Amino acid sequence: MSRLWRAWVALWDHREPAHALAAVRIAMALVLLYDYAVAWQLDAIEPLWALPPDGYATGGADRWAARWLGTGADSAVALWWISVIGLVAVATGTLTRVACVVVVLVSAQLAHRAPDADRGIDGLIRITLLVLALARSHAVWSVDAWVLRRLGRPPPSDVPAWPRYLLLLQLIWVYFSGGHNKTGAEWGPFGGFTALANTLAEPHLIRFDPAWVSVAYPLTRVATALTMLFELGAPLMLLWTYYAATADRPGRLRRWCNRLRLRWIWIALGVSFHLGIALTLRLGIFPAAMLALYPVLLLPDELQRLLRRLRLRRS
Amino acid sequence: MAAPIFGYDRPMTVRGLVAALRARWPAARATLIALAIGFALVDGCPVPERQVVPAWATDLVDGLQTARTTARKPVAKLAADLDVFQRWILFRGASRRRFRLYVEGRTADGDWQLLYRAGDPEHAAYEDLLKFRRIRGTYNPNGQNARSQYLAFATWMTLRVLDDHPELIMARTRMEKVLIGEGAYAGTGDFVFTHQELRRRR
Numbered sequence: 001m002s003r004l005w006r007a008w009v010a011l012w013d014h015r016e017p018a019h020a021l022a023a024v025r026i027a028m029a030l031v032l033l034y035d036y037a038v039a040w041q042l043d044a045i046e047p048l049w050a051l052p053p054d055g056y057a058t059g060g061a062d063r064w065a066a067r068w069l070g071t072g073a074d075s076a077v078a079l080w081w082i083s084v085i086g087l088v089a090v091a092t093g094t095l096t097r098v099a100c101v102v103v104v105l106v107s108a109q110l111a112h113r114a115p116d117a118d119r120g121i122d123g124l125i126r127i128t129l130l131v132l133a134l135a136r137s138h139a140v141w142s143v144d145a146w147v148l149r150r151l152g153r154p155p156p157s158d159v160p161a162w163p164r165y166l167l168l169l170q171l172i173w174v175y176f177s178g179g180h181n182k183t184g185a186e187w188g189p190f191g192g193f194t195a196l197a198n199t200l201a202e203p204h205l206i207r208f209d210p211a212w213v214s215v216a217y218p219l220t221r222v223a224t225a226l227t228m229l230f231e232l233g234a235p236l237m238l239l240w241t242y243y244a245a246t247a248d249r250p251g252r253l254r255r256w257c258n259r260l261r262l263r264w265i266w267i268a269l270g271v272s273f274h275l276g277i278a279l280t281l282r283l284g285i286f287p288a289a290m291l292a293l294y295p296v297l298l299l300p301d302e303l304q305r306l307l308r309r310l311r312l313r314r315s
Numbered sequence: 316m317a318a319p320i321f322g323y324d325r326p327m328t329v330r331g332l333v334a335a336l337r338a339r340w341p342a343a344r345a346t347l348i349a350l351a352i353g354f355a356l357v358d359g360c361p362v363p364e365r366q367v368v369p370a371w372a373t374d375l376v377d378g379l380q381t382a383r384t385t386a387r388k389p390v391a392k393l394a395a396d397l398d399v400f401q402r403w404i405l406f407r408g409a410s411r412r413r414f415r416l417y418v419e420g421r422t423a424d425g426d427w428q429l430l431y432r433a434g435d436p437e438h439a440a441y442e443d444l445l446k447f448r449r450i451r452g453t454y455n456p457n458g459q460n461a462r463s464q465y466l467a468f469a470t471w472m473t474l475r476v477l478d479d480h481p482e483l484i485m486a487r488t489r490m491e492k493v494l495i496g497e498g499a500y501a502g503t504g505d506f507v508f509t510h511q512e513l514r515r516r517r
């Protein structure tokens with residue numbers, strides 16, 4: 001037991017370069033900024049987040065934002081501006097930790113005002129920003145790091161890795177939980193794996209005329225089965241990541257998993273799943289926000305290799 | 316000589332205390348992370364809903380729900396305030412029975428004009444707005460039930476239509492039940508969740 005505990009403590013004490021966390025921070029903030037920009041462009045800020053008569057929000061009247069700012073159109077715009085400024089700060093890494101906390105608090109207020117306008121992905125973004133508020137994602141690619149360097153106190157090159165591990169666990173849990181909560185028969189053999197075909201023809205979500213779905217119908221059934229396999233198999237990603245990180249250790253299963261590149265197949269399936277639904281369905285920021293978390297799936301060495309390659313190409 | 320703190324045989328100075336805390340921090344952090352993961356797993360644990368289990372299992376499900384509520388108690392308020400959760404429902408049901416939104420207005424001569432119908436490019440007024448994920452979330456039914464914000468949405472939408480179209484005396488939103496089959500949907504002519512507003516207030 002004490003050996004296990006020591007291993008547990010040592011696991012969460014690892015350090016690594018901050019690039020994966022910084023990439024998630026920037027990508028996630030940009031994705032949510034885009035969403036807020038769309039709300040502004042469509043003049044949807046007041047309808048969504050002001051209580052009647054200015055808008056059609058239905059909750060949050062007893063929350064701190066209502067006590068401080070009221071519940072009318074001005075308060076909706078004020079909360080929107082605080083979020084936008086906070087997200088710009090998160091993306092640029094300016095007072096990063098404070099900015100993360102502010103965005104989470106304001107986003108939660110908006111969620112209370114319009115519970116149906118706040119989707120699952122918004123909850124995931126709040127969790128991600130909470131973890132980033134405790135992380136040192138601002139050690140690279142940030143104004144904070146630049147200021148610290150100017151002050152002669154440069155941030156360390158290696159930062160605690162536990163926030164990335166937590167986000168990795170979170171991402172895997174989202175898929176696994178999504179998988180075991182898919183209770184509709186259409187997701188399984190008894191419903192003929194028709195779930196994706198049904199979703200691709202749902203009038204509120206479609207991007208194109210769904211006539212193409214009937215042509216690709218058998219393919220959508222394969223894709224439904226693959227989606228279930230991908231989601232329910234997500235916990236295996238932990239094992240595959242561990243095997244990839246300890247590739248020099250012995251073991252037939254480790255060698256076999258690494259040789260078959262199961263981890264990369266899972267990542268590729270995830271990327272294609274999200275790109276596929278982004279192309280065919282109007283789901284807003286869901287695919288982009290999920291993909292914004294994908295840097296946490298890469299091992300530090302892999303990300304460093306990728307960054308070196310990008311730098312070489314640029315130079 | 317002062318008493319040892321946390322097993323450290325140093326005088327009780329601030330520096331000593333900081334050093335002792337720093338040495339214990341990895342274990343404390345690992346404990347906190349274990350707790351956080353534990354709470355997350357309890358919250359996300361897939362306990363089935365009472366109405367979908369057989370009668371013999373209802374007591375078991377009730378017991379599990381009570382256990383979960385009790386175990387979540389220390390963090391329940393924080394989770395509710397921040398609106399964070401660990402039960403992820405991504406396209407839970409993908410049933411063939413769906414709906415399509417209609418937005419219509421009636422002129423003084425009694426004719427109803429179709430302004431918007433989901434998936435119909437010929438009637439696409441307000442399409443950008445209505446396809447925005449946050450707005451869609453407030454009207455697109457959850458399974459076979461209307462969203463909690465649907466009435467508020469419908470009231471706002473119909474009043475907006477009346478504002479934008481002075482020629483209309485009444486506006487309404489409603490949902491037509493559609494059936495999806497092999498990549499196409501067909502309207503059933505059966506309408507639900509109808510809400511209408513007369514031009515009388517704003």
